[in-house]
Amino acid sequence: QKEVEQNSGPLSVPEGAIASLNCTYSDRGSQSFFWYRQYSGKSPELIMSIYSNGDKEDGRFTAQLNKASQYVSLLIRDSQPSDSATYLCAVTGRYSSASKIIFGSGTRLSIRP
């Protein structure tokens, strides 16, 4: 079982709609949760971080965390073509593994005009 699992996609969403990206993780002791956006050939760029159960909103982005279900999601409202990218879910572990981020393989998102 992978430590962080994501659907690889591609996920195709019409412009202006809501894009929903999902992620599950295996380490119940995970402390911090991140969503990175990566354009082709570029470095990962942090767009959201979340540390406690519930929702966190930042502009058009909402991250949702459910530690009991070991589930993290990212909602993108009013999707724009510029949102087309690979979205990486990432978590940090507890104690000895807390110094490293564990990434999922990413979900490719395509926003069609």
Added chain:
Amino acid sequence: EAGVTQFPSHSVIEKGQTVTLRCDPISGHDNLYWYRRVMGKEIKFLLHFVKESKQDESGMPNNRFLAERTGGTYSTLKVQPAELEDSGVYFCASSQVSLATGEPGNTIYFGEGSWLTVV
């Protein structure tokens, strides 16, 4: 403010040769991380420096990989001898505070990566 910079951006070497990748973290960041992504796989942690000390090197694949951070500033990652399976993109990242603190708002910043192709 300059971000994390990496050099070279692209490198093509033959199997058995040596390659050295360099990373300059954001000024003032004591924590420096190396990650890599090989073809078709997820980004994987290699190691973490705090200043010049290796805090966690559990992700280093084998002894052909040597990372150093003399003086606690820039870091190098040497692959010697390179093998075909080492091809991929090597990312460096830095943070002001260690991720291990779990503090909200703590984050790391990635460089653009060094793309390595071993032929």
